[in-house]
Amino acid sequence: MKVSTKETTYDSLYATFEERIEKLKKLPKMKEDTSIEQAIEENGFSRREFMKWAGAMTAMLSLPASFTPLMAEAVKVADRLPIIWLHMAECTGCTESLLRSANPSIDSLIFDYISLEYQETIMTAVGWQAEQNLENAIKKYKGRYILMVEGGIPNGDTEYNLTVGPHGKSGKKISQDASKDAAAIFAIGTCSAFGGVQAAAPNPTNAVALSEVTDRPVINVPGCPPSEKNIVGTLMHYLLYGTLPALDVFNRPKWAYRLRIHDLCERRGRFDAGEFVENFGDEGAKDGYCLYKVGCKGPYTFNNCGKQKFNQGTSWPIQAGFGCIGCSEPNFWDTMGTVNEPLRDRLYHTTLGGLGADATADRIGIALLTVTTVGIAAHAAIAAVKPPKK
Amino acid sequence: MSTENKDNIHHGELVEVEEVVEFTPAYRWQHWIRALTIVVLTFTGFYIAYPFIDPSSNPEPTNFLYANMRAVHLAFGFLMIAAVLIKTYLTLLGKADTYKAEFVSMKDLINPKIWIHQLGYYMFLSKHPPLKGVYNPLQFMAYFAMYILFYLLIITGIVLYVHVYHEGLGGALYGIGRWFEVLMGGLANVREIHHISMWALLIIIVIHIYMAVFNAVFGKNGSMDAIFSGMKWNKKH
Ligand code: HEM
Ligand code: SF4
Ligand code: SF4
Numbered sequence: 001m002k003v004s005t006k007e008t009t010y011d012s013l014y015a016t017f018e019e020r021i022e023k024l025k026k027l028p029k030m031k032e033d034t035s036i037e038q039a040i041e042e043n044g045f046s047r048r049e050f051m052k053w054a055g056a057m058t059a060m061l062s063l064p065a066s067f068t069p070l071m072a073e074a075v076k077v078a079d080r081l082p083i084i085w086l087h088m089a090e091c092t093g094c095t096e097s098l099l100r101s102a103n104p105s106i107d108s109l110i111f112d113y114i115s116l117e118y119q120e121t122i123m124t125a126v127g128w129q130a131e132q133n134l135e136n137a138i139k140k141y142k143g144r145y146i147l148m149v150e151g152g153i154p155n156g157d158t159e160y161n162l163t164v165g166p167h168g169k170s171g172k173k174i175s176q177d178a179s180k181d182a183a184a185i186f187a188i189g190t191c192s193a194f195g196g197v198q199a200a201a202p203n204p205t206n207a208v209a210l211s212e213v214t215d216r217p218v219i220n221v222p223g224c225p226p227s228e229k230n231i232v233g234t235l236m237h238y239l240l241y242g243t244l245p246a247l248d249v250f251n252r253p254k255w256a257y258r259l260r261i262h263d264l265c266e267r268r269g270r271f272d273a274g275e276f277v278e279n280f281g282d283e284g285a286k287d288g289y290c291l292y293k294v295g296c297k298g299p300y301t302f303n304n305c306g307k308q309k310f311n312q313g314t315s316w317p318i319q320a321g322f323g324c325i326g327c328s329e330p331n332f333w334d335t336m337g338t339v340n341e342p343l344r345d346r347l348y349h350t351t352l353g354g355l356g357a358d359a360t361a362d363r364i365g366i367a368l369l370t371v372t373t374v375g376i377a378a379h380a381a382i383a384a385v386k387p388p389k390k
Numbered sequence: 391m392s393t394e395n396k397d398n399i400h401h402g403e404l405v406e407v408e409e410v411v412e413f414t415p416a417y418r419w420q421h422w423i424r425a426l427t428i429v430v431l432t433f434t435g436f437y438i439a440y441p442f443i444d445p446s447s448n449p450e451p452t453n454f455l456y457a458n459m460r461a462v463h464l465a466f467g468f469l470m471i472a473a474v475l476i477k478t479y480l481t482l483l484g485k486a487d488t489y490k491a492e493f494v495s496m497k498d499l500i501n502p503k504i505w506i507h508q509l510g511y512y513m514f515l516s517k518h519p520p521l522k523g524v525y526n527p528l529q530f531m532a533y534f535a536m537y538i539l540f541y542l543l544i545i546t547g548i549v550l551y552v553h554v555y556h557e558g559l560g561g562a563l564y565g566i567g568r569w570f571e572v573l574m575g576g577l578a579n580v581r582e583i584h585h586i587s588m589w590a591l592l593i594i595i596v597i598h599i600y601m602a603v604f605n606a607v608f609g610k611n612g613s614m615d616a617i618f619s620g621m622k623w624n625k626k627h
Contacts, residue, residue: 272454
């Protein structure tokens with residue numbers, strides 16, 4: 001955005017948002033008896049705290065501070081958007097991270113409060129009734145609901161490995177059916193965005209990302225789990241803009257995944273200085289040295305953890321002295337090597353029929369170089385006694 | 391027989407030779423620039439992968455060991471890019487005989503007889519085959535692999551570069567860099583490919599140096615000198 005046009009573009013953006021909020025306001029509320037404001041108040045948050053949250057969310061989405069009141073308004077109409085949340089092959093960690101904090105944050109309250117038409121972890125319906133709820137929600141809110149999917153999707157001849165509900169539908173079929181009529185689709189967590197842990201080698205269930213089984217556009221919100229901020233932020237973004245956010249090359253929202261952990265890291269100065277923690281608990285660790293040599297994968301990982309932090313902004317892994325494990329990258333279980341060891345020491349497991357199991361690139365390299373040198377020495381020795389034919 | 395010949399030369403018996411241009415100055419320059427950059431890039435690269443030097447301890451925030459290593463790596467990286475691009479241009483479009491002869495080597499490459507004799511020569515079984523081009527088939531394959539590795543190192547290096555420097559050239563190459571990043575399955579893989587390509591290059595280079603020495607000792611036509619002086623000696627027929 002050019003500086004000279006900033007004022008006017010923001011003005012028109014502001015107007016667009018206002019219009020959109022008005023439109024959403026006219027839609028029926030999903031829950032008649034309460035409102036998000038009420039819920040926030042009942043949980044002991046003051047108006048001031050709420051506005052602070054709205055200000056932070058506004059900044060996170062790279063909007064100017066003047067948009068804060070608009071953000072606060074937008075939250076209030078968040079209960080107009082029906083949401084269907086599907087669980088595929090996963091650990092429910094993404095849901096848990098959002099819902100089970102010791103002191104519920106405003107983010108988790110909003111999530112609790114928005115109209116989750118179908119969410120297996122928190123709904124009471126079971127069996128046939130649950131199935132019916134899902135079908136009804138898809139029908140009733142056709143083209144209006146937001147689909148959030150957690151978990152990888154078993155595919156191919158092992159598709160049946162994930163079979164859910166009384167109809168015995170496969171996870172793939174369920175997510176395809178739900179994708180068809182969704183207004184927007186968010187793949188929440190690395191499993192649903194990239195396949196995740198069940199897609200790690202040898203991937204016995206042939207698990208794939210949601211985007212592999214549907215041809216609808218999918219917004220990836222990876223992380224293992226993604227921070228509550230990134231999940232709620234994605235939702236708020238959609239609420240305000242009504243369109244899909246600008247995406248990076250792996251279809252992650254740019255506002256959250258544009259930069260590497262390494263680019264936003266408070267230890268980066270130590271990295272560039274060449275000052276590294278050698279062992280957990282050593283002097284360097286106490287002085288806040290860089291965690292690269294004890295396996296930090298921040299240089300290969302795109303996410304905003306260093307900015308948004310976890311547990312209501314208390315801390316994040318690297319601040320706590322533990323390297324990033326690269327959780328928001330595709331296939332990170334396979335590509336990032338061993339936790340706590342630098343990428344250089346990545347093992348090659350199944351490569352060469354298992355011979356790679358404890359071999360690193362350097363070890364294989366040195367072995368091959370040794371073989372080469374031995375071969376050369378032998379050749380030279382022969383040449384010394386029996387020169388090549390002229 | 392060969393020993394006799396050798397003795398003859400040693401005893402000063404005349405063998406008629408002529409001096410021919412093997413390598414042009416541009417060829418020799420880019421060769422040695424590449425050699426130098428590989429040495430520096432390998433050293434700094436190993437440091438980048440696993441910083442094995444402790445900086446002298448200093449309470450002031452004036453230490454930039456890793457940043458300096460990376461800066462050197464990048465400076466020599468771009469020097470290598472220049473050398474490889476110039477050489478690629480010369481090979482494809484160069485006017486001098488050397489570059490034309492590089493192409494002629496392909497004729498030897500597709501000739502199975504040359505292959506058999508070349509292998510036989512290195513296994514001390516047969517004579518060196520007469521070549522049409524400058525490189526024998528094994529040499530050609532090795533150099534071809536080398537260029538694939540150079541380009542792999544350059545591409546993966548650029549992808550890593552655009553994430554270190556977001557402005558200027560880094561910014562200009564950002565889009566294409568990220569395209570390659572997706573192709574390779576993420577930055578961690580890009581680093582891995584960069585690292586493995588280095589190892590493959592190192593092994594080929596060790597063999598390359600041995601073969602060059604071998605041919606200098608037994609070929610006796612000054613082809614090793616040629617990479618320094620440009621000239622070599624061909625027997626007059
Ligand atoms: C013979 C050629 C080269 C060799 C042997 C080499 C070697 C290496 C090695 C071993 C690493 C560490 C990778 C790891 O973490 O495992 C590295 C990193 C890197 N290389 Fe190279 N490299 C070469 C050429 C280049 C070129 C042409 C560029 C392009 C400008 C380049 C740019 C980089 C960058 C940016 C990094 C990462 C630095 C960082 O993240 O801080 N390299 N190189
Ligand atoms: S701790 Fe990790 S992310 Fe931070 S500077 Fe070091 S390597 Fe980069
Ligand atoms: S610091 Fe790294 S591993 Fe931890 S949550 Fe963030 S991206 Fe994932």
